[in-house]
Amino acid sequence: xxxxxxxxxxxxxxxxxxxxxxxxxxxTGSRFTFGDYAMSWFRRAPGKGLEWVGLIRNKLYGGxxxxxxxxxxxxxxxxxxxxxxxxxxxxxxxxxxxxxYYCARRSGGYEDFDYWGQxxxxxVSS
Amino acid sequence: QxxxxxxxxxxxxxxxRVTISCTGSSSNIGAGYDVHWYQQLPxxxxxxxxxxxxxxxxxxxxxxxxxxxGTSASLSITGLQAEDEGDYYCQSYDSSLxxxxxxGGTKLTVL
Numbered sequence: 001x002x003x004x005x006x007x008x009x010x011x012x013x014x015x016x017x018x019x020x021x022x023x024x025x026x027x028t029g030s031r032f033t034f035g036d037y038a039m040s041w042f043r044r045a046p047g048k049g050l051e052w053v054g055l056i057r058n059k060l061y062g063g064x065x066x067x068x069x070x071x072x073x074x075x076x077x078x079x080x081x082x083x084x085x086x087x088x089x090x091x092x093x094x095x096x097x098x099x100x101y102y103c104a105r106r107s108g109g110y111e112d113f114d115y116w117g118q119x120x121x122x123x124v125s126s
Numbered sequence: 127q128x129x130x131x132x133x134x135x136x137x138x139x140x141x142x143r144v145t146i147s148c149t150g151s152s153s154n155i156g157a158g159y160d161v162h163w164y165q166q167l168p169x170x171x172x173x174x175x176x177x178x179x180x181x182x183x184x185x186x187x188x189x190x191x192x193x194x195x196g197t198s199a200s201l202s203i204t205g206l207q208a209e210d211e212g213d214y215y216c217q218s219y220d221s222s223l224x225x226x227x228x229x230g231g232t233k234l235t236v237l
Contacts, residue, residue: 040226042172049128049231050164050172050215068225102171111219112162112177119171 002026002115004103009120012093020088020120022103027084035059035081038106040113041088043099043122051099055106056086071097093124129154130216132229138206139237146232148199148216154227156197159219163192163201166231167212175214176201203234211236 008020022041024034038061041053054067056077065077076089086103100121104113131149138144148161155161163176174183176192179199189204199216216229 049213050166050217050228052226052228055226066224069223104172107177110160110162110178110181112160112174112217113164113172114174114177114183116171116173 002105004105004115004117006101006103006117006120009101009122011123011125013126014093014095014124016093017089017091018093018122020090020101020103020122022086022088022117024084024086024105032108033081034084035079037108039077039079039086040104040106041075041077041086042102042104042113043097044102044119045096045099048099053088053101090122093122095124098122098124128230129220129223129227130218130229132214132216132232134230135233135235137235137237140206140208142206143202143204144206144234145203146201146214146216146234148201148229150197150199150218150227152197153222154197154218154220155194155199157221159221161192161194161199162217163190164215164217165210165212166215167209172215206236208236210234 003025005023038057040055057064074092079086100119102119105115107114136144160178164172165175166172179194180192213231220227
């Protein structure tokens with residue numbers, strides 16, 4: 001079964017940077033590999049609901065990226081298909097970026113997100 | 127303010143049925159974009175419950191069902207169980223924003 005594990009969260013000061021990783025496993029034996037899927041990042045701020053952060057398409061689409069307006073220009077998503085890892089580089093962090101960050105795999109069918117990680121907490125505070 | 131509107135909370139007794147609504151607009155649900163539903167239990171990551179309006183992934187019991195009509199969608203849960211307590215989110219795509227969008231989430235309490 002596919003598993004996604006986020007890492008890299010922690011306490012960071014406003015204006016600084018942080019990079020999160022999403023390591024995938026469980027593709028062994030499947031006809032599809034990590035590189036065949038688009039991967040997305042989401043977040044849930046304290047007391048709030050889920051928010052989409054951005055997405056990176058698969059190799060067929062050249063790994064093109066899309067971002068929510070709230071993070072565009074500050075956050076960058078990348079991937080290393082050889083290591084089955086997706087990254088979220090967060091620059092110029094703001095207090096309002098404090099949240100649990102999740103990665104998820106976009107299914108190949110209906111653009112739902114069929115596998116999610118447990119999340120990693122990012123706290124932006126001075 | 128979420129693009130998709132859900133009730134903040136619903137509740138029901140064990141064994142009962144509850145329905146959670148998700149109201150959108152002509153740029154998302156009404157434009158024909160698929161609606162998906164997720165369950166998030168305390169301390170865990172979200173879990174896909176329903177995809178493309180009314181399809182259940184493998185392993186999701188048939189107590190969970192979805193529907194869509196016009197600019198709205200709904201999730202129904204029958205035979206409520208204590209372990210169903212958690213937050214439920216609808217999700218679609220908005221062509222005006224060019225973003226994946228969510229409802230604000232609905233907290234389900236099993237009485």
